[in-house]
Amino acid sequence: DIQMTQSPLSLSASVGDRVTITCRASQDISNFLGWFQQRPGKAPKSLIYDASSLQSGVPSKFSGSGSGTEFTLTISSLQPEDFATYYCQQYYTFPWTFGQGTEVEIK
Amino acid sequence: EVQLVESGGALVQPGRSLRLSCTASGFSFGASAMSWFRQAPGKGLEWVAFIRSTAYSGTTEYAASVKGRFTISRDNSRSIVYLQMNSLKDEDTAVYYCTREIDYWGQGTLVTVSS
Numbered sequence A: 001d002i003q004m005t006q007s008p009l010s011l012s013a014s015v016g017d018r019v020t021i022t023c024r025a026s027q028d029i030s031n032f033l034g035w036f037q038q039r040p041g042k043a044p045k046s047l048i049y050d051a052s053s054l055q056s057g058v059p060s061k062f063s064g065s066g067s068g069t070e071f072t073l074t075i076s077s078l079q080p081e082d083f084a085t086y087y088c089q090q091y092y093t094f095p096w097t098f099g100q101g102t103e104v105e106i107k
Numbered sequence B: 001e002v003q004l005v006e007s008g009g010a011l012v013q014p015g016r017s018l019r020l021s022c023t024a025s026g027f028s029f030g031a032s033a034m035s036w037f038r039q040a041p042g043k044g045l046e047w048v049a050f051i052r053s054t055a056y057s058g059t060t061e062y063a064a065s066v067k068g069r070f071t072i073s074r075d076n077s078r079s080i081v082y083l084q085m086n087s088l089k090d091e092d093t094a095v096y097y098c099t100r101e102i103d104y105w106g107q108g109t110l111v112t113v114s115s
Helices: none
Strands: A004-007 A010-013 A019-025 A033-038 A045-049 A062-067 A070-075 A085-090 A102-106 B003-007 B018-025 B034-039 B045-051 B060-062 B070-075 B080-085 B094-100 B109-113
Touching: A004 A085, A010 A019, A019 A033, A019 A085, A019 A102, A033 A062, A045 A062, A070 A085, A085 B045, B003 B094, B018 B034, B018 B094, B018 B109, B034 B070, B034 B080, B045 B070, B045 B080, B060 B070, B080 B094
Parallel strands: A010 A102
Antiparallel strands: A004 A019, A019 A070, A033 A045, A033 A085, A062 A070, A085 A102, B003 B018, B018 B080, B034 B045, B034 B094, B045 B060, B070 B080, B094 B109
């Protein structure tokens, strides 16, 4: 199975901060990577697909980059509604696998 | 508007069976692959099962943890995807989410396996 490793697992940031989350795959997954946001008690929401494509309706403050084994999610200016847990997921091959999640908290 | 509504979650004893349903609307259901994911209490996300679109004969894939116990199926005439869960274990306790491809998610349905 492909292992997905996120870092950091948690971070504290202030409103207006730029935040970057990293996701590493244990083998080359090309660009078959998605990023998801999950607010407490809510269903996950897709933000990014194919590593860098923004889902319809997702604000442009979210951006993704990378290919192969290293990927990043960047939030350009953190807002109160962005405090949540973020997951990366590979869909290059089955079984699909997720990173552990990164909890973004208010400083 | 894409909508996915899961139902069927319940408290069930270990070893018993349960069937989850996900009713879809707002998109071409037969042309879409569908998946089930789950999230145990306080834990991360886990992919469970996948069913391809009609164009790909509706073939299926399963996580190792559920293979042989769970079955995903679809009724294209009713725009419903099912997850039949047999021989349930305590560790199957989770919120189960239905998704279209990986872009749209339902609100989830809670399955609790406990004696």
